[in-house]
Amino acid sequence: MKQVNLTGDRPTGRLHVGHYVGSLKERVALQNTGKYDEIYIMIADAQALTDNAEHPEKVRQNIMQVALDYLACGIDPDQSTIFIQSMIPELTELTFYYMNLVTVSRVQRNPTVKAEIKQRNFEASIPVGFFCYPISQAADITAFRATAVPAGEDQEPMLEQCREIVRKFNEIYGETLAEPKIILPANQACLRLPGIDGKAKMSKSLGNCIYLSDEPDTIKTKVMSMFTDPTHLRKDDPGHTEGNPVFIYLDAFSKPEYFAEFLPEYSCLEELKEHYQRGGLGDVTVKKFLNHVMQSELAPIRERRKMWEQRLPEVFEILKEGTKTARAVASETLCEVRHAMKIDYFADDNLLK
Numbered sequence: 001m002k003q004v005n006l007t008g009d010r011p012t013g014r015l016h017v018g019h020y021v022g023s024l025k026e027r028v029a030l031q032n033t034g035k036y037d038e039i040y041i042m043i044a045d046a047q048a049l050t051d052n053a054e055h056p057e058k059v060r061q062n063i064m065q066v067a068l069d070y071l072a073c074g075i076d077p078d079q080s081t082i083f084i085q086s087m088i089p090e091l092t093e094l095t096f097y098y099m100n101l102v103t104v105s106r107v108q109r110n111p112t113v114k115a116e117i118k119q120r121n122f123e124a125s126i127p128v129g130f131f132c133y134p135i136s137q138a139a140d141i142t143a144f145r146a147t148a149v150p151a152g153e154d155q156e157p158m159l160e161q162c163r164e165i166v167r168k169f170n171e172i173y174g175e176t177l178a179e180p181k182i183i184l185p186a187n188q189a190c191l192r193l194p195g196i197d198g199k200a201k202m203s204k205s206l207g208n209c210i211y212l213s214d215e216p217d218t219i220k221t222k223v224m225s226m227f228t229d230p231t232h233l234r235k236d237d238p239g240h241t242e243g244n245p246v247f248i249y250l251d252a253f254s255k256p257e258y259f260a261e262f263l264p265e266y267s268c269l270e271e272l273k274e275h276y277q278r279g280g281l282g283d284v285t286v287k288k289f290l291n292h293v294m295q296s297e298l299a300p301i302r303e304r305r306k307m308w309e310q311r312l313p314e315v316f317e318i319l320k321e322g323t324k325t326a327r328a329v330a331s332e333t334l335c336e337v338r339h340a341m342k343i344d345y346f347a348d349d350n351l352l353k
Contacts, residue, residue, distance in 0.1 A: 008042030
């Protein structure tokens with residue numbers, strides 16, 4: 001079986017460091033292993049429209065922004081196919097067929113859907129398109145026969161629902177679709193990076209993000225304003241590192257060499273944590289170190305992004321050619337799905353048989 005990797009992001013804004021450590025960094029690493037026969041990276045604009053239907057210009061404007069972030073992080077268009085979701089109508093047709101394999105109550109039980117509905121305050125006014133996006137996501141994954149999906153842990157319920165659809169389809173119509181596996185970040189701190197305000201999830205809609213393209217002054221301002229341990233009121237107070245966003249970010253981003261360069265009085269992160277826990281270490285010192293770490297991590301990404309910003313016609317062609325390639329693959333899968341369902345009526349005069 002071919003090894004196929006597929007991931008994607010909604011173009012509702014520039015990508016942030018949560019996207020980076022949760023999935024994007026892993027995508028680049030996997031891309032460079034040579035392990036996968038095919039790699040697809042989707043700009044999920046159709047999915048973004050499910051809760052932005054009245055503001056399509058917001059989605060349109062951010063397609064290029066997301067593409068720039070991909071390229072800046074190291075996604076190589078010679079190794080990975082970057083495409084725009086809405087330009088592949090085959091995905092919509094697959095979604096329609098899969099809808100018949102899922103009950104309303106099953107979608108309602110999906111923890112990711114429930115959390116997203118609560119976050120957006122939809123309550124009873126849930127757009128049908130948004131409600132059905134787990135089914136749409138299953139179409140995206142199966143259209144390219146993805147065997148692996150790098151994602152954060154919050155996406156596991158979506159992958160499980162996709163696998164249920166695959167199993168149901170294969171049970172009814174015969175072995176046709178492949179079940180995908182999720183690839184979680186190896187670093188546990190990267191599974192779900194909190195917002196700088198201490199909220200459970202970094203989110204563009206909540207405005208609690210550090211963006212990959214943020215300028216140095218902006219990064220510093222955001223880091224120095226970060227939520228920490230509310231019980232650590234004075235420098236000498238014992239502090240908590242578990243659940244403390246500043247230390248979660250350090251878990252996700254710090255490297256031994258950063259201590260030697262920026263905080264030589266400590267040899268490693270564990271030593272820094274121990275001092276904070278016993279008291280005598282102020283939040284400002286820790287935040288200043290985190291600022292140095294974030295600046296070092298994001299500077300090369302920001303510089304590559306600026307380079308690509310000067311080559312927008314080339315980025316446009318990358319998206320255009322990638323979408324053309326992806327559509328050909330999705331069309332082939334759709335033909336096999338229709339054949340399995342025996343609804344390819346005009347192929348070989350099937351309607352007469």
